[in-house]
Amino acid sequence: MDAVAVIDFETTGLSPAQGDRATEIAAVILENGKVVDRYQSLMNAGVRIPSFIEELTGISNAMIRQAPTAANVMREVSDFVGDIPLVAHNASFDCKFWDAEVARINLTRRQEFACSLLLARRLLPQAPSHKLGALVEFANLPLAGRAHRALADAEMAASLLTHLADELRSRYGIRQVTHELLRKIQGVPKAKVEQLLAKHQQSQ
DNA sequence: TGCCAGGCCCTCTTTAGGGCCTT
Numbered sequence: 554m555d556a557v558a559v560i561d562f563e564t565t566g567l568s569p570a571q572g573d574r575a576t577e578i579a580a581v582i583l584e585n586g587k588v589v590d591r592y593q594s595l596m597n598a599g600v601r602i603p604s605f606i607e608e609l610t611g612i613s614n615a616m617i618r619q620a621p622t623a624a625n626v627m628r629e630v631s632d633f634v635g636d637i638p639l640v641a642h643n644a645s646f647d648c649k650f651w652d653a654e655v656a657r658i659n660l661t662r663r664q665e666f667a668c669s670l671l672l673a674r675r676l677l678p679q680a681p682s683h684k685l686g687a688l689v690e691f692a693n694l695p696l697a698g699r700a701h702r703a704l705a706d707a708e709m710a711a712s713l714l715t716h717l718a719d720e721l722r723s724r725y726g727i728r729q730v731t732h733e734l735l736r737k738i739q740g741v742p743k744a745k746v747e748q749l750l751a752k753h754q755q756s757q
Numbered sequence: 758t759g760c761c762a763g764g765c766c767c768t769c770t771t772t773a774g775g776g777c778c779t780t
Contacts, residue, residue, distance in 0.1 A: 646779040
């Protein structure tokens, strides 16, 4: 698979439209099933982290006070990923925070997101849960550190994506797994996935 | 004052409701 950037945000809540802000971001560059580069930083957006989020993520208000500004971190991570296509677990969440944070520094996203949650629902329907941690356990993938920290979750999402790409090669005979193909798979109804992959296999 | 995310996906569905997933 060509390079993709798997990203993960930690935030103060679920909705930038409700005033929530990012507190940490990680991005790992995945190339041919290997993580070849990593970026990770806490960020200070000048907002208070609710106590239950501090407990969930282990990211405290004291840690954020000493972190670089959200503007600086978002500039850095935007430079880090460049034009490489993005992937996240439940990408609708990370996409809305990415767009909201870069809009504050007058940048716009240059690439599309693929979603490992939508892909896992289609390619691993037998998994008992499609939460990131549950999928990592289901597929016997290595744990990468403390869950709900950005770098650990980005690393685990990257290994999940590698596993899903392996499934596409071994189960469906897909030779070249591309970001564009992942977007196609996640965009069709679950019932149409087999049909899409059979057609794709024939067209190779 | 009272409201409070939103998109996907299933089903006892489509004139709707509720669970899942992200923090």
